[in-house]
Amino acid sequence: MGMAASQARYLGIQARKTNVEYEGQQVNQQRTALANQSANLFRRLLTLDVPTPPDQTDYKTSNYTFSDATSSDGTAVVDDISLNEGSNPQTYTVSIKRNVTVPQYSAITNQEVSVIQDGETYKLNLANGTQFTLNGPLSPISETYVNGFNELGSAAYQNSPDDVYYRYTNPATNATYYINATQTGFDPSVQTNQTVDFFTMMSGTESQYETITNATLGKSEEGIYTSIYWTDDEGTHSYNLTPGSEYDDAAYDEAMNQYNYDKELYEKEVADINAKTQELQEQDRTLELRLAQLDTEQQALQTELESVKKVIDKNIDNVFKTFQ
Numbered sequence: 001m002g003m004a005a006s007q008a009r010y011l012g013i014q015a016r017k018t019n020v021e022y023e024g025q026q027v028n029q030q031r032t033a034l035a036n037q038s039a040n041l042f043r044r045l046l047t048l049d050v051p052t053p054p055d056q057t058d059y060k061t062s063n064y065t066f067s068d069a070t071s072s073d074g075t076a077v078v079d080d081i082s083l084n085e086g087s088n089p090q091t092y093t094v095s096i097k098r099n100v101t102v103p104q105y106s107a108i109t110n111q112e113v114s115v116i117q118d119g120e121t122y123k124l125n126l127a128n129g130t131q132f133t134l135n136g137p138l139s140p141i142s143e144t145y146v147n148g149f150n151e152l153g154s155a156a157y158q159n160s161p162d163d164v165y166y167r168y169t170n171p172a173t174n175a176t177y178y179i180n181a182t183q184t185g186f187d188p189s190v191q192t193n194q195t196v197d198f199f200t201m202m203s204g205t206e207s208q209y210e211t212i213t214n215a216t217l218g219k220s221e222e223g224i225y226t227s228i229y230w231t232d233d234e235g236t237h238s239y240n241l242t243p244g245s246e247y248d249d250a251a252y253d254e255a256m257n258q259y260n261y262d263k264e265l266y267e268k269e270v271a272d273i274n275a276k277t278q279e280l281q282e283q284d285r286t287l288e289l290r291l292a293q294l295d296t297e298q299q300a301l302q303t304e305l306e307s308v309k310k311v312i313d314k315n316i317d318n319v320f321k322t323f324q
Contacts, residue, residue, distance in 0.1 A: 010308045017301040024294045027287050034284045041273050041280075048269055051262040054255035059248040064225055066239035071098040072205055078228060078241065081217070092217050094228070096210045103144070104204040107154035109197045115188045122188040124168055134188055136166035137181060145178070149199040157183045159199070175202035217241075 061079065068076035080095040114125045115134070122134040140161040149159045163182035170177065178199045179186050186196050218227035218241075229238045 007312060010305065010312060013301055013305045013308060017298065017305060020294050020298050020301060024291060024298070027291045027294065031284055031287050031291075034280050034287070038277055038280050038284075041277050045270065045273050048266060051259055051266050053259050054252060056247060056252055059252040059255070060245050061248060063244055063246050064228075064241040065244050066228065066241055068098060068239075070100065072101040073099055076239075077246065078225075079246075081225070084213070089216070091213075092215045093211065093213045094215045094217075096212060098208050098210070099205050100208050101203050102206045103148060104202050105145075105148035105152055106200045107149065107152045107197060108200070109154050110195055111198060112193050112195055114193050115190065117189070122166075124166075124188075132168035132170065134166050134168055136179075136188075137164045138167055139164045141165055141178070145199075145201055148201065149178070152199075155180075155183070155197050155199075159183065173202065175200050 063077050063079040065075045065077050067074060070076075077097040078094050079097070080093075082093050084091045084093060112127050116123045116125065124132050124134050126132075143161045146159045146161050149155075157180075159180055160182075163180050166179045166181055166186065166188065168177055169175070178201070179196045180199070181187070184194075184196050186194055212230050212232075215228055215230040217225045218229075220226050224243055225241050227238070227240050229236070231237070
């Protein structure tokens with residue numbers, strides 16, 4: 001290799017070596033940027049608020065109860081006790097809740113049924129295969145029931161207490177069903193399918209609230225209310241109070257729904273951060289491989305550069321020896 005060729009080769013290798021070093025610096029800068037992004041994601045993960053499920057004990061409120069025959073469970077609940085400012089003697093405004101039994105009516109119209117006779121007993125077969133024992137004919141029935149059925153407005157006719165009805169009771173729900181034979185022409189002796197309407201009556205529970213504005217409360221030395229007394233148009237009412245507590249199920253359910261919503265948001269945020277972190281790690285591994293390639297190329301260029309330098313040095317020595 002001549003002197004000029006060796007020098008050209010040397011300069012070309014040097015330039016390529018410089019480019020490789022520059023590209024290596026760029027790769028390192030990119031890896032540093034990725035590391036900063038990854039650190040930011042980690043800090044973001046640390047700042048996330050982990051949702052905490054609600055504790056049911058936080059939704060427990062203190063109250064007082066007294067025996068009350070008008071309530072379906074035999075007790076009434078006293079809560080929201082507040083002192084009437086300026087009252088002398090002291091009186092209180094209180095809220096009293098009673099659970100009372102109320103009838104609940106519903107109707108199922110245009111149902112196809114069949115009847116089989118078992119001795120003197122009639123069995124009603126529903127379309128879904130369920131079988132009940134029929135009781136009837138019944139007449140008259142309660143006018144309260146009839147009014148409840150008619151208020152539904154589900155049938156094309158008005159029920160009357162004097163109509164003839166057949167009845168069965170579903171033991172699974174304790175609901176009583178009535179078939180108006182007068183209006184629908186239902187006949188248990190007919191063995192073919194018949195179309196009827198079912199009117200349902202079952203007992204439900206409803207909370208009723210009463211506000212007493214002039215209640216007098218007895219209190220123990222420990223500050224616990226022991227009795228309640230008030231008067232109204234119905235007379236005088238006096239009861240002994242028993243301290244207790246009650247869970248606010250509605251508030252707890254609302255808090256649990258909010259927790260489940262927050263938990264889903266949190267899990268999605270964590271999943272997004274993990275996915276982004278995984279992506280950054282994949283990019284970093286790619287850059288790491290590229291950096292290793294550049295390092296290998298740099299070593300090869302350095303070796304070749306040293307080889308060419310030796311050739312140039314040898315050429316220089318030969319030239320100078322010529323003039324000695």
